[in-house]
Amino acid sequence: MFKKLADKIFRKDTPKAASDGFFLNVRCSECQEKFHLFINKSWELMQDFGENGSVTYSLQKEIFGVGCSNRILVKMQFDSRKNLKSRKIENGEFIED
Numbered sequence: 001m002f003k004k005l006a007d008k009i010f011r012k013d014t015p016k017a018a019s020d021g022f023f024l025n026v027r028c029s030e031c032q033e034k035f036h037l038f039i040n041k042s043w044e045l046m047q048d049f050g051e052n053g054s055v056t057y058s059l060q061k062e063i064f065g066v067g068c069s070n071r072i073l074v075k076m077q078f079d080s081r082k083n084l085k086s087r088k089i090e091n092g093e094f095i096e097d
């Protein structure tokens, strides 16, 4: 019976877990190479603890191109529900699509 329940939970959670993220689409400002990275919110966000005990999340990502020495730096801030609040990028730009 326990196994059955575990299967049920696992199946139920699988699609949700897989979609708990977003694509980070950026372009290198040096060579215009495009990057499409999948960010998994469950794994890759860092917890930030506020003074009042609140928890927010942040992401810092360095992206290296294949053919150039440019290093793209992405910084994102999320609220306690992991909704994107703000984002910054250095040496590249965000692609909207």
Ligand SMILES: [Zn+2]
Residues within 6 Å of the ligand: 028, 029, 030, 031, 032, 033, 065, 067, 068, 069, 070
């Ligand atoms: Zn580049």
